[in-house]
Amino acid sequence: MSLSEKQIQCIALLATGMAQKDVAEALDTTPRTIQRWQREQDFMQALQASEAGQVASQQTAKVATEIVSNVWQGRDQLRQKELSLLKTLEDILFNCLQGDTPDFRAIDRLIKVSERRSKLLGLDIRNYQILDAMELLLSERVASQRHAEIVATNILNMEQQLRDITTPSISPSK
Numbered sequence: 001m002s003l004s005e006k007q008i009q010c011i012a013l014l015a016t017g018m019a020q021k022d023v024a025e026a027l028d029t030t031p032r033t034i035q036r037w038q039r040e041q042d043f044m045q046a047l048q049a050s051e052a053g054q055v056a057s058q059q060t061a062k063v064a065t066e067i068v069s070n071v072w073q074g075r076d077q078l079r080q081k082e083l084s085l086l087k088t089l090e091d092i093l094f095n096c097l098q099g100d101t102p103d104f105r106a107i108d109r110l111i112k113v114s115e116r117r118s119k120l121l122g123l124d125i126r127n128y129q130i131l132d133a134m135e136l137l138l139s140e141r142v143a144s145q146r147h148a149e150i151v152a153t154n155i156l157n158m159e160q161q162l163r164d165i166t167t168p169s170i171s172p173s174k
Contacts, residue, residue, distance in 0.1 A: 003046060007037055015050035079120055086113050086120075130155065 003011070006027055013023045014034075024031045037043045090113050096106040134151050137143035 007043055011047045011050050014047055015054045086117050089113055
């Protein structure tokens with residue numbers, strides 16, 4: 001005996017843990033009809049297989065979520081540890097610069113520390129990468145010239161805002 005479309009829908013809903021009464025209402029049938037279907041061997045075999053598949057799917061999703069969570073948590077811990085070490089190294093290098101003669105090796109190392117911190121924090125994206133991507137979108141006719149102008153204008157505005165933030169304001173002396 002093959003199952004009807006309504007029986008297949010019923011199996012899918014029951015396998016998710018939905019109550020018979022709710023399933024009957026959703027399928028516009030009666031709970032008694034569902035109970036009658038559950039006495040049929042084909043229906044029960046399909047329901048058990050569906051429930052087993054549902055459980056396996058839920059367990060797989062749970063394990064995958066835990067693995068991804070653990071990986072991200074481990075990455076974050078390593079990133080924080082490295083940032084802490086970079087801060088310590090930066091403090092030591094700044095102390096080396098406190099003398100009367102500049103230590104160019106310390107300056108070079110400070111630049112390297114700054115570059116590494118930027119990379120760890122995701123701040124190492126350069127504007128030309130964005131413009132290269134926009135050029136590719138233009139050549140593939142995915143973006144219009146107007147889109148490119150908007151991107152370029154926004155990049156120029158962001159650069160100006162960064163300059164405004166990082167440039168110390170000089171107040172007139174009284």
